[in-house]
Amino acid sequence: xxxxxxxxxxxxxxxxxxxxxxxxxxxxxxxxxxxxxxxxxxxxxxxxxxxxxxxxxxxxxxxxxxxxxxxxxxxxxxxxxxxxxxxxxxxxxxxxxxxxxxxxxxxxxxxxxxxxxxxxxxxxxxxxxxxxxxxxxxxxxxxxxxx
Amino acid sequence: xxxxxxxxxxxxxxxxxxxxxxxxxxxxxxxxxxxxxxxxxxxxxxxxxxxxxxxxxxxxxxxxxxxxxxxxxxxxxxxxxxxxxxxxxxxxxxxxxxxxxxxxxxxxxxxxxxxxxxxxxxxxxxxxxxxxxxxxxxxxxxxxxxx
Numbered sequence: 001x002x003x004x005x006x007x008x009x010x011x012x013x014x015x016x017x018x019x020x021x022x023x024x025x026x027x028x029x030x031x032x033x034x035x036x037x038x039x040x041x042x043x044x045x046x047x048x049x050x051x052x053x054x055x056x057x058x059x060x061x062x063x064x065x066x067x068x069x070x071x072x073x074x075x076x077x078x079x080x081x082x083x084x085x086x087x088x089x090x091x092x093x094x095x096x097x098x099x100x101x102x103x104x105x106x107x108x109x110x111x112x113x114x115x116x117x118x119x120x121x122x123x124x125x126x127x128x129x130x131x132x133x134x135x136x137x138x139x140x141x142x143x144x145x146x147x
Numbered sequence: 148x149x150x151x152x153x154x155x156x157x158x159x160x161x162x163x164x165x166x167x168x169x170x171x172x173x174x175x176x177x178x179x180x181x182x183x184x185x186x187x188x189x190x191x192x193x194x195x196x197x198x199x200x201x202x203x204x205x206x207x208x209x210x211x212x213x214x215x216x217x218x219x220x221x222x223x224x225x226x227x228x229x230x231x232x233x234x235x236x237x238x239x240x241x242x243x244x245x246x247x248x249x250x251x252x253x254x255x256x257x258x259x260x261x262x263x264x265x266x267x268x269x270x271x272x273x274x275x276x277x278x279x280x281x282x283x284x285x286x287x288x289x290x291x292x293x294x
Contacts, residue, residue: 063176089230
């Protein structure tokens with residue numbers, strides 16, 4: 001059943017997902033979109049990085065979080081994209097071998113237009129040690145149910 | 148020459164880049180990280196999308212913007228990653244065939260620790276018609292020059 005704007009309430013929470021982060025995927029993403037040495041050069045990262053080894057691009061972490069959100073929330077929702085994101089934070093590095101999951105909480109629901117509303121939600125991404133690695137507050141447009 | 152924290156000043160501006168957005172890359176990114184129908188299904192997007200056709204994932208746009216930043220700014224800088232991003236906004240859809248460029252302006256420089264400082268900068272991404280498609284304010288850590 002499709003989730004429309006009217007089906008979402010402030011305080012709704014959800015927790016799910018399991019995304020395995022491989023070294024190969026970290027390198028592939030970073031070589032295309034974020035070829036800074038601490039994302040694409042494992043040897044130099046092992047020797048010199050302040051993070052103590054190769055870490056994923058922050059945009060890769062955001063993108064993996066998005067994949068979890070699509071699989072767990074947006075795939076069944078009448079969502080038509082986000083207007084923006086606030087307070088995007090990278091709290092801890094994401095490393096090869098990590099497994100990510102997310103927690104999601106609805107903060108605000110605003111009927112914006114006759115045909116759609118805005119859902120403001122906080123998403124937190126955790127690793128297998130329950131360390132917060134990433135968080136953001138997103139503003140996603142949802143279609144309203146037609147009567 | 149490597150650009151350190153001390154080499155960056157409030158008001159510094161820069162404008163550069165040319166990233167050609169292909170339909171193939173839009174699909175490849177979205178299939179992996181954002182498989183919502185308006186990013187991965189060209190036929191349905193042509194028929195039903197409120198955007199009037201296939202559009203890139205917003206995270207893809209952010210990632211392409213990052214690639215421009217790395218090629219034009221961070222590649223020569225003693226930057227060691229971002230703490231976070233504020234006010235991330237998707238103003239206009241990015242479509243197959245678009246060519247993106249960016250404008251960058253330094254907003255604040257904060258000496259944070261003896262060995263590093265924080266550069267707060269606004270980045271705007273434009274398409275070939277000079278339409279603003281994406282913007283963000285990022286907080287990037289730069290190493291300080293050793294005396």
